[in-house]
Amino acid sequence: MLRKIALIFFTISLLLIQGCAQSEPFMSSEGKFSIDISTKPDEDKNSAEAKLGGKKLWWRLEHATFMVSYADNPDAKKENAERAVMASADGFSLTIPKGAEIISRNNVVLEGYPGVEIMSREKDGYTAVARYYMVDTRLYCIMVLWSAGRNDQKVSRTLNSFKVLDRSHPE
Numbered sequence: 001m002l003r004k005i006a007l008i009f010f011t012i013s014l015l016l017i018q019g020c021a022q023s024e025p026f027m028s029s030e031g032k033f034s035i036d037i038s039t040k041p042d043e044d045k046n047s048a049e050a051k052l053g054g055k056k057l058w059w060r061l062e063h064a065t066f067m068v069s070y071a072d073n074p075d076a077k078k079e080n081a082e083r084a085v086m087a088s089a090d091g092f093s094l095t096i097p098k099g100a101e102i103i104s105r106n107n108v109v110l111e112g113y114p115g116v117e118i119m120s121r122e123k124d125g126y127t128a129v130a131r132y133y134m135v136d137t138r139l140y141c142i143m144v145l146w147s148a149g150r151n152d153q154k155v156s157r158t159l160n161s162f163k164v165l166d167r168s169h170p171e
Helices: 002-020 078-095 152-160
Strands: 026-028 033-035 055-060 065-072 101-110 113-121 126-135 138-147
Touching: 026 055, 033 065, 078 101, 078 113, 078 126, 078 138, 101 126, 126 152, 138 152
Parallel strands: none
Antiparallel strands: 026 033, 055 065, 065 138, 101 113, 113 126, 126 138
16 A cells, blocks of 8 residues: 555656656757747758758647748848848738738837737638847748637747847847
């Protein structure tokens, strides 16, 4: 009997420890970013970003699909950063399927860098959020697609966990 109680206690303890364990965020030293997704991404080697020397990475999780892409523009200038993210957001808006509606479009800031966020909802209930940021000479796009109303907090927490590493601060 004592052995059964010890086994039950051990099993419960193990489950509690696993439930409380913090996962490590994914860090890309090449991409100079981190995001709280503790699994290795897949890479789209034929993406437009790859053709420009950047990358497009994506993760399919139980509750959503996330994508981070980036590409550098050595000719980018700080005074044109806001215009660059707006143009990228405009391009994304043109790719939204017919029947989907844009729910919101807002200016956002990431650690002092300009950005824009577009949220759209498709007829089948899926929600898409795309955020574009210009960090020095690098344009980032963070995108997520998930079933509306389900796991909204998890998705938002992961999306908001995106951080840029090793960059110079805007003046």
